Amino acid sequence: MAEKYHLSFSIGPVQAFVTQARRTRDLWVGSVLLSWLAESALVAVENEFEEKFEQGTATTILPDRSGIRGKLTSIESGFGGIPNRFEIEFESANDAARSGTVAQQGFQNAWQTACDAVWMMIGEAEQSGNATENIWKRQTESFWELSWIVASPSGRSKTIGDMAAARKLIRNVPVTEEGGVKCSLMHEWQELSGYERRDDQTAFWNAVRRCSGVGTLDLRDGERLCAMALIKRLLPAVDTQVFGRSFQQKNWPSTAFLAAMPWLHEVQQNPTARAAADAYVAAARKAGVCQSEVEAAKDAEMPWARIDAPAWFTTSIHNNEWLMEQSDTGMLIKQLDDLYRVTAGRKPIPFYALLLMDGDSMGSLLHAIKDPTALSQCLSRFTSGVNQAVKEHGGRTVYAGGDDVLALLPATETLAIADRLSHEYQRSFVGVLEDTSEVQATISAAIVYAHWKQPLRQVLQHAHRLLDDVAKNATGRDAVAIGIVKGSGLNAQWAVPWKTLRELKMIRGDESIIHRFQESPSGDAEKKPVFNASFLCHLRDQFARLIGRLPEQPGSFGLMHDNFQANEKRQDILLALANSEYRRRLSSEDRTQSLDETREFVRPLVELTRHVIRGEQPDTRKVGFDGWRVARFLKQVDDGEMQDHE
Structure with missing residues (x-):
């Protein structure tokens, strides 16, 4: 040859x-x-x-x-x-x-x-x-x-x-x-x-x-x-x-517009809210708010939402970022509060998401396939469907080529889209890689949920670190690392293999465990206790007695005392504490539930505290609380109930 x-x-x-x-x-x-x-x-x-x-x-x-x-x-x-x-x-x-x-x-x-x-x-x-x-x-x-x-x-x-x-x-x-x-x-x-x-x-x-x-x-x-x-x-x-040709769109949606988009869609579907929004837009324009989102709003089929996207957030009006007259500021705040009331008290979530994905172990994959042209065709099949998946949920693809993806999205659907793309990546190699092959096509991801005011460069830096250092190196690849970035910096960092994420049912949906992390339950609070801030705070204090010192940095873990040697014993103790704290909050009527029933209900709380590395048994000595923070955050995003303190 x-x-x-x-x-x-x-x-x-x-x-x-x-x-x-x-x-x-x-x-x-x-x-x-x-x-x-x-x-x-x-x-x-x-x-x-x-x-x-x-x-x-x-x-x-x-x-x-x-x-x-x-x-x-x-x-x-x-x-x-x-x-x-x-x-x-x-x-x-x-x-x-x-x-x-x-x-x-x-x-x-x-x-x-x-x-x-x-x-x-x-x-x-x-x-x-x-x-x-x-x-x-x-x-x-x-x-x-x-x-x-x-x-x-x-x-x-x-x-x-x-x-x-x-x-x-x-x-x-x-x-x-x-x-x-x-x-x-x-x-x-x-x-x-x-x-x-x-x-x-x-x-x-x-x-x-x-x-x-x-x-x-x-x-x-x-x-x-x-x-x-x-x-x-x-x-x-x-x-x-x-x-030799013009861009179809010369202005991209701002991070504030991406953050507000799910709420703006709700406004669009509500005739009363739309009328209130039109009146607010007219008043904002008269007060001096610019129209910087004309193309983004048109592309999202919401041409009425063309004003500067920060104007949909009360904090921006309070801060008077447009140097308006004081009387105009007060008037706009009142109109915006009225608009929030029309949308059942829901407000735009001040967070968007940045998704970064990268294929794992490409050298090993090429060695298993033995044909670089076939590998290139598999990657082409994958990236050809990325933009459609991102666009379906109001996002924007920045890059989709080879084994890499970079996209900006509203916060509501990002985890589900990332999960979908990880499946699509694997399906792109069907017929090329044998199911029995030791090397399988997997892709890792980093998702950064960032306040729209956060400098984009810093958000990108967090994403690259989460992908390379956390999802790939620290979690063993075929994993997702999630970060939440607020004004004070990185607020939470949680990483697990895709398999663990799916087993925990963290993806948005009717059966997702994030629904248990609401601030206040619907109906009688005494009869339907939930994993709210108070419950999680008390439970963390209980767990702290077993680990001595609480983990201080996002992504860090505390170590259980050495006298708890067996893995099963450690997990049983944590689960018993979680079950006890949960049952303490049950009404006398609901305490008829068996210990086994309530234990299974709170089991995800213990699972979320684990340090899981792909291909290894979880180190049950380690206890971390970032999984709780991420779950609570995702629930707040899903409910459209999040205070904007930036």
Whole structure:
């Protein structure tokens, strides 16, 4: 069999480019642009060696390019979908070697197109800067790290992916930190004005704001951006020049709109509430509230909800973020309270969710399948259905390509969507992996429920840490890690294997155990006790006697005293304490329930305190309470009853 040669081409830095975002649109544009740049590099090779591909002496291994070879199609999806690494197989070593240079040139040509379009837009402000053009060129020409290797996979102990990862550790240029005042988003890079004095910086950025095509919402007061951040921010205004077509949607929903969306849908279904909402919108516009959610509201089929989404939250009106007259503030608060009453006292939940997913052990998976093309096709089947699942529940896909997913969603359905996608990932490999194979296709996830005011960059940082360090490394993969981020930072961190999550019935539904975590029961409180804050606080105090010191940090566990040696004894004691505390709250009438009945009812409370690692027996010495916090939070989200204290 003739030896084959593989080109593995990688683009970086991904996180530094995509995740340094203030607005949801920054995140989305960064993802779309990076995908387009990667596809431009790939298409350059496919077109340069078109005859070889036609003859079958060249084949794209990763990503799956069935039916679209030589075409730029990524921009059509509306989200990022091309991985930052691609692999192509050649029969000729010379062709493989030359293809790396072709790919690099294709990438650089595409990047230069984007740079030139944005520079033409803001170029007239250059005279207000201090060597701004020099800063622009230095940054745009040195930011990207392109690396590739050519190797033959036959007889190698390492995969091409392993060797490509090793190649990326060899830097072509030294890392240097720029001088001057730093960018508001990408803190390692100098902002473009080139000035040290604040007044001079302000004059430059005001000149940028006056440039044709720069919208009133594109640059907020005080923002000073580097070249890369400004390209992401202004790219939607020059999309036709860069991509040859216009984005279908140039403004993404804000985190506040994503948080409010489930409640806004309830308002839409209630004619009385809709009338009250229309009156509120009119009053808010008159008082000076802007209409920044026009496209997002239209896309959600709620065009009436076009005002700044923070205006749906009483705290924002109290804080007077629009510098309104005091009389207008009082009037809007009254109208908003009236609107809340019309919706049965339900208010918009001030939390949205960020979902990050990544396939597990791809090297082992490839070794089991033995066919990289088949692996690529399986991944393509999976990602092709991601956006539909996310859109069905009002979310937005930022990236879905290879074995990775990044999406922003309303908080209500995120856990169910993540569970659905984990099943879909496994189904994508049916017929390719044997059921008896030691290696199975699994995917891990991180879900961060964040207050809409939390900086997006911090939320993304929490998500990546939860996925890599907690779901994968600490929980053994095929797992989900959940974090709740409030104004004070990370409030809760809980991780379990998917199998455990499903056994606990944490997914939203009629049989979900989260329904037991309500603040006050419907009906007679004495007859229907629930796992409310008071009950959980007392039970935690009871458990604390057995572990000495309560765990202080989110995601941490306390250790039971050494005199409780047997696993069964530890669990029996915890279960007995939970059952005793629960039965103490039962009415005399309901105490006729047997001990076994109430024990099974409270058993999930003990299960939620366990430290579970995939493939291992739970360490029953460890007791943690983040599972309770997450369950209570999910119930509050489900009920639409959560105080906004931010």
